[in-house]
Amino acid sequence: MKRLLALFLSFTCMILTGCSAEQSGAGEKQKTLTVYSTISSDSERAVFRKLADSFQKEHPDIQVNVHFPGNDYENMMRVRMAAGDMPDLFDTHGWAKIRYGEYTADLSGMSWTKRLDPNLNSMLKDAKGRIYAFPLNQAKDGLAYNRTLLEKYGIKPPETMDDFMKALRQIKEKSGGTVIPFWFAGYEKSSFAQYYDQFAAPLLITDPAHRYKKQLLNGTFRWTHFTYLSDKLKEMQKENLLNIDAVTAKRSQLIELMAQNKIAFTLQGGTLGQDVAQINPKVKVGIIPTPAVHKGDAPVWIGGERYTLAAFKDSPRLEEAKQFIAFMARPEHAKSIAEATSLPAGLVNVQTDIFYANDYKRYQHIKVQPYFDRLYLPNGMWDVMGTAGQELMADILTPAEISAKLGREYKRLRLQSDSRGAEKE
Incomplete structure (x- = not known):
């Protein structure tokens, strides 16, 4: 033995x-x-x-x-x-x-x-x-955009959600429908989770009149406040401002489509710009902070440790x-x-020569908000948000039903987390 x-x-x-x-x-x-x-x-x-x-x-x-x-x-x-x-x-x-x-x-x-x-x-x-x-580095997430197309159509990078919606409509109109205004790789549900997570901060955290930090942390948050993001996503879909295959498109398609000038905005950052430049140097990709949702508020970077x-x-x-x-x-x-990794360093004395360096310098005054799910949601909500986005796009659930589902899962996962904590103690 x-x-x-x-x-x-x-x-x-x-x-x-x-x-x-x-x-x-x-x-x-x-x-x-x-x-x-x-x-x-x-x-x-x-x-x-x-x-x-x-x-x-x-x-x-x-x-x-x-x-x-x-x-x-x-x-x-x-x-x-x-x-x-x-x-x-x-x-x-x-x-x-x-x-x-x-x-x-x-x-x-x-x-x-x-x-x-x-x-x-x-x-x-x-x-x-x-x-x-x-x-090793730090994330600063926002919207990756086709600078070449926006300059061609005379569209300024949006700073608010209203500006963003206006820009999407202008791109659709001026391109005659040949350019996808806002592209999602929805086959991987993280694409929708990223949308919800990035825009949740300007919706629920950064504006003093619409700040729900305490409610999110103590479990009393009313998820009807979250419905706005699903409403906007559904509005984009109905107006054909998203790719038709938003639920089935794969991330591997992004670089080629952007290099062909067929995409205006997407949530993907990282090495996208330099990858596109290798295929088609004439297409310039930039990155901007996440637009503000409420009037009078400012755009934000969403980020933290990578x-x-x-x-x-x-x-x-x-x-x-x-x-x-x-x-x-x-x-x-x-x-x-x-x-x-094409991202800023985590130390202030380290200056990096990265693809988006000029964009980060241009928006260096913009504050960085931590990833929403990491601070305010229980473990497991990222997957829930991703699946919810797929269900919304596939007309399985309405925006109100999405919020109801998120609310139920939020409570369930909080209880699950609390029970595990009690067991450990």
Whole structure:
């Protein structure tokens, strides 16, 4: 029995790649750091691996094993959290405090924290000054738009929802219906979740006369206030301001269509602009903040942490993990990884040469609002919003019915979250 148990533990150690060479019984002196990240594109992963290799050359006694689980990331992390066996370093991908906080080491004593962009404080720092993760970059989401088309039709980038609706109608009219005013990749429900999440902030948070922070956080929010966003989306669909295949279109179609001047606006950012430029340099893609909803309010960036490195507080290699973070926080390395992802760096002393640099500079006075679901909604609501958008577009549910469904799921998921918290306590 003891032999079987030893074999089982040995096999388990091989599966859970957080085990070091020392733990595996190999007798090696080299320490192994295991890193898990949500970085998605091949080019971005290549830059990260290159930096990890450079770190290993500086620290020959430390081996860095990098893993990119892709779509399996969250499920893998849930299993590891339940087992209390997290990787030495891991990506909090927007949930540094809420989901992963109890597993992360406090990084506030590290020198780079003095240069942390204040826009990230609410996501990565708590009231006591504890810092939960190092930001490899930061998201600033808004509307990606075809600058070439807007200039051709004499349309100014919209700053309000009314301006946005007017711009969509003008594009449809002036292009004779050959350009899709607002394009969705609805086959992936996250496309609709992104719409709801981005516009929820200007609808429910940023305007003083329409601010529902307390109600959202204490569970008393009336979801009839949310119906506006579904009404607008349905209005766009009825006026043929969206792509006809909004529910079935795939993200892989976006770059080619934008390069053919067939799309005016979309929610997709990231490397879209440079990807389009590689296919058709004559098409210029820009990005603008999310338009304001209420009169007198201002546009906002929606963002926060994108890719991060958090250190597992119980890692036997915590000091080595912090060494790796310090290495990644060097200005030249922070610049390298941020530019690879076409996003601003998370440190104020790092200036990046990225595709949307001029747009971010032009709108540098615009405030950044944290992702709505991360602060105000229980875990699981992102998927609910995505499915709701698909059901709305497919005429399965009306805007009022969408709000009713969101309200029910909001309460259910809050109770589920509370019950789990009670069990843990």
